Amino acid sequence: MATPSPFAFLDDFVSKVTRGLQPPAWVVEEVQRRIVLVVNHVLMQESEATSRLAKQAGRVVEARWRVFTMRLAITPAGLFDIASAAVAPDLTLTLTEESPWGLAQAALRGDKPPVRIAGDVQFAAEINWLVENVRWDLEEDLSRVIGDAPAHAIGEAARRATQALRQFVARSPGAPDKPGPVTVATPEPTTSPQAGS
Template sequence: MNFLQSLLGAVRPPEWVVDEMQNRVVLFLNHVLMQEKAAQDRLRRQKAKPVRIQWGDFHLTLAPTAAGLLERCLPEATPELRVTLTQTSPLAVAQSLLSGQKPGVDIQGDVQLAAEVAWLVDNVRWDVEEDLSRLVGDAPAHTLARMARSAAEAVKAFAGRWPPRSSAAAPDPAPSTPPPADGPAA
């Protein structure tokens, strides 16, 4: 597993890929925010206050707009709030999220802005089923969403059991078949 982590740490996408991915993240976040008027109202109150989100070498600085959405800031913008994921392993972060826990974070800066960001994290959710229904209709969207929830529950259950517990204290079960006879088979 250390080899996989070191490999993931050594692989760096080109700068244009990182830039485009950050643009897509902002578009997605704004799509979700546009469905939540209360979230937009909260963001309007924090207009133009940069928030830097960092995980290892990857970072993204966003600021709320007058419309209650988010925009990327210039690289030289001084953040008023810094949110740093303290878990460096992608596997550990995924395991935390899949088991329903929040990954470890270090938050420094404007307390009111931090409270608004915490409220957003706790209360704003992407309504996948609603977006799917616009594409395929209500009934198929409901069926797909139900199947996705079942799959997510199965993954959560699996992640909750990982890594496997040591069975050193438990005795080995008896073999299910008797050992072979020493003589020739009849």
């Protein structure tokens, strides 16, 4: 018999709040711009990532989760920028896990969240390559600000805390015995020509 999650009330609460709460457009735009800055910072540290993305210049990817949507355009420099809502996306990635608690548990287990993919297959392969190969070395960035030793100590503490959380989640009621499939891919081929062709 499956034990219900002790955090089910959080899922209900978040669902009710997000249904009735719509932040002002300027808040949404500022949050999205901050996300783009962080993502571009990470990409600029990986020349292979920016060169691969530069080949996709002009393409638009849309990410969705619940009521939240974000459209990003690829720049000629191989970075991301906010895309206009009027532009049709070449690729749509929809996070199918509705529960914030479920997403947090999957992240702590090291699983990828389930994603429904629709759009250009080649573009999806490039985005997947980024997800698989690009990592943010937060400890390196911290060392530039506070020095090597303190950054290493913070990084070590974060790794220990993450490991403890993963062990807690693995022992929690409702934790799966084995991770199931984490990606639902249903790419649909498009007939539109690739940008720059």
